[in-house]
Amino acid sequence: MLVGPAAIVMIAVTAYPVVATIALSLQRADLRFPTQNKFIGLANYGHVLGSSVWWSDVLHTAIITVVAVSIQFVLGMLLAIAMHRTTVVRGLLRSVGLVPYAIVAVVAAYSWQYAFSLQSGWIPKLLGLSSDPLSHTFGSYVAIILTEVWKNTPFMALLLLAGLALVPDELHEAARVDGASTWQRFVRITLPLMKPAILVALLFRTLDEFRIFDVIFIFNQGQQGTESLSMLNYSTLLDRLNLGLGSAVSVMLFLFVGLLAFLFIAVFGAAASPAGETA
Amino acid sequence: MSLRTRQTSGWSAALIVIVICSLFPVFWIVMLSLKTGATVTDGSLIPHQWTLSNYSDIFKAGIFTSALRNSIGIGLIATALAVILASAAAYAIARLEFPGRRVIPVLALGIAIFPQISFVGPLYNLWRQIGLYDTWPGLIIPYMTFALPLSIFILSAFFREIPWELEQAAEVDGATPFQAFMRVIAPLAMPGIVTTFIIVFIICWNDFVFATSLTSTTAAETVPAAISQFPGVSQFTLPIGDVCAAAVVVTVPMMILVLLFQRRIVAGLTAGAVKG
Numbered sequence: 392m393l394v395g396p397a398a399i400v401m402i403a404v405t406a407y408p409v410v411a412t413i414a415l416s417l418q419r420a421d422l423r424f425p426t427q428n429k430f431i432g433l434a435n436y437g438h439v440l441g442s443s444v445w446w447s448d449v450l451h452t453a454i455i456t457v458v459a460v461s462i463q464f465v466l467g468m469l470l471a472i473a474m475h476r477t478t479v480v481r482g483l484l485r486s487v488g489l490v491p492y493a494i495v496a497v498v499a500a501y502s503w504q505y506a507f508s509l510q511s512g513w514i515p516k517l518l519g520l521s522s523d524p525l526s527h528t529f530g531s532y533v534a535i536i537l538t539e540v541w542k543n544t545p546f547m548a549l550l551l552l553a554g555l556a557l558v559p560d561e562l563h564e565a566a567r568v569d570g571a572s573t574w575q576r577f578v579r580i581t582l583p584l585m586k587p588a589i590l591v592a593l594l595f596r597t598l599d600e601f602r603i604f605d606v607i608f609i610f611n612q613g614q615q616g617t618e619s620l621s622m623l624n625y626s627t628l629l630d631r632l633n634l635g636l637g638s639a640v641s642v643m644l645f646l647f648v649g650l651l652a653f654l655f656i657a658v659f660g661a662a663a664s665p666a667g668e669t670a
Numbered sequence: 671m672s673l674r675t676r677q678t679s680g681w682s683a684a685l686i687v688i689v690i691c692s693l694f695p696v697f698w699i700v701m702l703s704l705k706t707g708a709t710v711t712d713g714s715l716i717p718h719q720w721t722l723s724n725y726s727d728i729f730k731a732g733i734f735t736s737a738l739r740n741s742i743g744i745g746l747i748a749t750a751l752a753v754i755l756a757s758a759a760a761y762a763i764a765r766l767e768f769p770g771r772r773v774i775p776v777l778a779l780g781i782a783i784f785p786q787i788s789f790v791g792p793l794y795n796l797w798r799q800i801g802l803y804d805t806w807p808g809l810i811i812p813y814m815t816f817a818l819p820l821s822i823f824i825l826s827a828f829f830r831e832i833p834w835e836l837e838q839a840a841e842v843d844g845a846t847p848f849q850a851f852m853r854v855i856a857p858l859a860m861p862g863i864v865t866t867f868i869i870v871f872i873i874c875w876n877d878f879v880f881a882t883s884l885t886s887t888t889a890a891e892t893v894p895a896a897i898s899q900f901p902g903v904s905q906f907t908l909p910i911g912d913v914c915a916a917a918v919v920v921t922v923p924m925m926i927l928v929l930l931f932q933r934r935i936v937a938g939l940t941a942g943a944v945k946g
Binding site: 396397398400401404405407408409411412415420422470473476477480482483484485486487488489490491492493494495496497498499501502503505506510511512513515516541545546549550552553595598599601602604605608609620621624625628629634637638641642644645648652 | 681684685688689691692693695696698699702710711712713714715755756758759774778780781783784785786787788789790791792793794795796811812814815818819822872875876878879882883893894897898908910913914917920921924925927928929932933935936939940
């Protein structure tokens with residue numbers, strides 16, 4: 392069968408790590424002490440959930456996700472509307488918008504890091520700062536979130552643009568004739584009809600933002616109170632070489648992302664479908 | 671008339687803002703890469719002393735050239751394998767009735783949204799045991815975990831749009847099934863395949879999580895991982911010039927792809943998302 396090879400590879404490359412992660416998470420498996428490996432049940436999970444580091448990293452990740460996705464949504468909507476309305480330079484706008492999307496995240500992070508750093512950057516100079524913004528928690532968050540917003544807003548905009556294209560112009564014409572203002576038409580016509588596209592865009596971006604790693608790794612490896620869950624997962628696995636504990640973090644992260652996806656679809660999906668049907 | 675001009679100038683202003691915001695960080699890193707070691711930390715947007723020495727430096731040092739080779743090789747192989755396997759699967763999903771036909775793209779998407787870092791632990795462990803750590807296959811295999819689901823998802827959205835009746839029409843006109851496929855269907859399927867190839871390649875090229883976790887030397891380290899390991903001239907200086915020059919070199923091919931294929935990339939990114 393044609394699906395066979397793809398399905399087999401897909402299962403092999405994903406199912407193995409999933410099963411192995413779960414198995415490892417139930418063991419004491421520390422590469423620095425390989426002789427002490429043994430099955431310890433859910434002890435690693437107890438350790439993770441009982442640690443303040445885990446919970447503060449949940450908070451850091453949530454802050455970055457909520458703020459970054461909100462800004463991306465607002466700017467992405469404006470960008471999508473601009474792309475939708477222009478006809479002359481649409482190709483140019485699309486190419487320009489795709490640059491941040493296609494650029495390597497590590498490169499984007501370096502560009503913004505050097506821009507924010509007191510040592511080399513134009514931002515402290517522009518704002519007349521005397522201390523390095525990246526040496527403070529607040530400055531680090533601003534820089535990291537700005538980098539994420541810059542890199543990912545175009546993708547958000549493209550997903551929204553696809554939804555925008557599905558809104559029939561006649562509805563706008565009819566509403567305009569009836570005296571609706573631009574803002575009223577946007578809130579009453581565009582937004583409700585775009586709900587499915589908005590759901591998809593927010594879902595994709597939220598789940599992606601929640602696993603933020605590259606940008607934080609380049610900026611400060613989670614210093615200044617910016618450690619995300621993926622960063623914690625990495626340092627437990629590869630700096631401390633504690634595979635058991637690290638795998639428990641992996642499984643928790645997994646579950647978190649799954650739960651997030653489920654909630655998103657349950658809450659927003661339910662809100663989106665009736666409006667979609669009546670329209 | 672005056673309203674119209676005001677609107678036009680408003681739009682032009684908006685366009686200029688968008689272009690500047692999108693390209694400024696790229697401009698900044700290009701400018702940094704052209705500064706000399708003495709002036710790289712002066713914070714000015716335009717270099718006071720111009721130089722290409724950062725570029726000659728990175729190509730002289732072995733780390734970057736091998737990383738570039740690894741990035742290109744690993745990216746192309748992983749992408750090609752994923753797209754070939756996914757094309758067959760997407761063809762079946764689009765054309766054949768079988769149980770689980772509708773579930774596969776959704777399942778694929780589900781896999782694609784998993785946090786990649788969660789796969790690192792067991793792979794790191796297994797790769798060290800079986801000798802795949804720090805090798806090309808050691809990165810190509812994990813790249814398949816996201817390349818394959820994403821390819822299936824995008825390709826099945828594309829393949830659903832193909833008018834498959836044309837194949838029968840060609841056979842009625844006397845073409846053999848093979849001819850019908852090669853002459854009629856393949857040209858229709860090609861844009862979707864090319865688009866998927868580009869998007870998946872961009873994602874492999876971008877990867878940092880697997881590259882930094884599963885490689886350690888020039889044998890398999892890709893550019894994003896290598897850049898993050900660039901040594902400074904001394905332990906107290908940052909290798910800003912080298913990092914920026916390397917960053918520019920890996921960005922140029924992406925800029926070219928984006929300029930050449932912007933319409934297709936946009937179609938590919940949104941095809942699966944909206945119709946799926």
